[in-house]
Amino acid sequence: MKRVALLAVGSFNPPTIAHLRMLEVARCHLESKDTQVVEGIMSPVADSYNNKSTLIKASHRLEMVRAATKSSEWIRADGWECTRATWTRTLDVLAHHREQVQAKFGSDVGLMLVVGGDVVDSFTRILPDGSNLWKSADIIKIITEFGLLVLSRDQSHPMATIQEMTEIPKNLAEKIEMIVDDVCPVSAVSSTRLRAAISAKKSIKYATPDEVIDYIRINDLYRSS
Amino acid sequence: MEKSKVVILAVGSFNPPTFGHLRMLEDAKTSLEASGKEVVEGILSPVSDAYGKTTLIGSYHRLAMTDAAVKSSDWLRADGWECSQPVWTTTLNVLKHHQQEVKSRRGPDVDVLLLVGGDVVETFDKYNADGSLVWNLEDIQEIVSIGLVVQPRPGSDPEETLKNLDFLGWTQNVHVIKNVIAPNAISSTSLRAALKEHRSIKYTTPDEVIAYIKKHNLYE
Numbered sequence A: 001m002k003r004v005a006l007l008a009v010g011s012f013n014p015p016t017i018a019h020l021r022m023l024e025v026a027r028c029h030l031e032s033k034d035t036q037v038v039e040g041i042m043s044p045v046a047d048s049y050n051n052k053s054t055l056i057k058a059s060h061r062l063e064m065v066r067a068a069t070k071s072s073e074w075i076r077a078d079g080w081e082c083t084r085a086t087w088t089r090t091l092d093v094l095a096h097h098r099e100q101v102q103a104k105f106g107s108d109v110g111l112m113l114v115v116g117g118d119v120v121d122s123f124t125r126i127l128p129d130g131s132n133l134w135k136s137a138d139i140i141k142i143i144t145e146f147g148l149l150v151l152s153r154d155q156s157h158p159m160a161t162i163q164e165m166t167e168i169p170k171n172l173a174e175k176i177e178m179i180v181d182d183v184c185p186v187s188a189v190s191s192t193r194l195r196a197a198i199s200a201k202k203s204i205k206y207a208t209p210d211e212v213i214d215y216i217r218i219n220d221l222y223r224s225s
Numbered sequence B: 001m002e003k004s005k006v007v008i009l010a011v012g013s014f015n016p017p018t019f020g021h022l023r024m025l026e027d028a029k030t031s032l033e034a035s036g037k038e039v040v041e042g043i044l045s046p047v048s049d050a051y052g053k054t055t056l057i058g059s060y061h062r063l064a065m066t067d068a069a070v071k072s073s074d075w076l077r078a079d080g081w082e083c084s085q086p087v088w089t090t091t092l093n094v095l096k097h098h099q100q101e102v103k104s105r106r107g108p109d110v111d112v113l114l115l116v117g118g119d120v121v122e123t124f125d126k127y128n129a130d131g132s133l134v135w136n137l138e139d140i141q142e143i144v145s146i147g148l149v150v151q152p153r154p155g156s157d158p159e160e161t162l163k164n165l166d167f168l169g170w171t172q173n174v175h176v177i178k179n180v181i182a183p184n185a186i187s188s189t190s191l192r193a194a195l196k197e198h199r200s201i202k203y204t205t206p207d208e209v210i211a212y213i214k215k216h217n218l219y220e
Helices: A017-031 A058-068 A090-105 A117-124 A136-146 A158-164 A170-175 A191-199 A210-218 B019-034 B059-069 B091-106 B137-146 B158-165 B188-196 B207-215
Strands: A002-010 A035-044 A075-077 A110-116 A148-151 A177-179 B004-012 B037-046 B076-078 B111-117 B148-151 B174-176
Touching: A002 A017, A002 A090, A017 A035, A017 A110, A017 A148, A017 A177, A035 A058, A035 A090, A058 A075, A058 A210, A090 A110, A090 A136, A110 A117, A110 A136, A117 A148, A117 A158, A136 A148, A136 A170, A158 A170, B004 B019, B004 B091, B019 B037, B019 B111, B019 B148, B037 B059, B037 B091, B059 B076, B059 B207, B091 B111, B091 B137, B111 B137, B137 B148, B158 B174
Parallel strands: A002 A035, A002 A110, A035 A075, A110 A148, A148 A177, B004 B037, B004 B111, B037 B076, B111 B148, B148 B174
Antiparallel strands: none
16 A cells, blocks of 8 residues: 655644644545555744744744644644754755655655645745746656645635646646545635734634644734734 | 623534534624623524434434533533424524523523524525425514524625514614634535545544544444
């Protein structure tokens, strides 16, 4: 049987039920296709990712992901990426974790990247300085050397985005695994909405695990708007 | 001036309860409090078995799951009065029962508000296939006079329906929830389908509910 681990990267600012569902659905999808999922890794981005004022410190984001995954038997938080001094390209984060996963579970285990459809839409984003947010060579490597699972979300058109990218060979799009959460389309739960709710002192219960809510309260996070 | 105290009542199958049900109550509380009310309690009342849908599992289990679902909440509770009735009880009578019970326990100034989705409000002016109205309009008028909280749903316009029906006092007694944080797209139907196919339902309902379902082999 084919064996893989799954990697989810993001700000997790804070983590929500939607991030966790994405991994659950990816695992169900792979296991229905006779692939065993040995581990799920959630890796918060480092503080140097950008100077977004809304991004709180990585130490807190890592602890929140730890709290969020506490009740899971297979998903864990990992602090390698967010404790590095500089921003790390997703391709390098994947390479690091594949090494770790293979040392832990065996050299036959692959590592796949799981993303929301909105991340794929960002593949074509141009930064204010005119450079590309993503290098197309990186995207090609992620698809061919690792594997990409994309969770469809409302208002995102990942397949159309990929097909419009002339730098990406047409046959690569077929290698991308598209997944849908028909049990719980919670894409409407976003970290942005949660931050707004916290700063307005509104309840976020049942939108993220209780352990995350406790951590936010104890550390008085996201209170300044 | 002292804030007026209210209790929110949610009725439904809870077959099984999901984060959608729980979020609806959290959003209702937040929105009512923003409008100056104090929400002192939330009641989840599973419908009785006499309701008669074939997919409905025994109310004993549905009540236990609802109990498990609200375990971590400091203001919600499951109530078994409705589902222990041998016959189906109209929503109006469930509301009246709780209003009486709450007033005798908490005082006459505390009101009970019925929480419904916007899609339910839109059925207020709809007809059955045989030409009769889906709802008894006198019942709705009475529910409105007691108090109604409406959760807007995408594509539904509950305020328009209410405006057209123009129940006495609806502008004062109907509260439409503002600023929904996590729109409810989790349905019990899709959870049952997933359980049947042994797919994961983790993070769609509290872990306590999943543990109960597993222990009793429900929805297999």
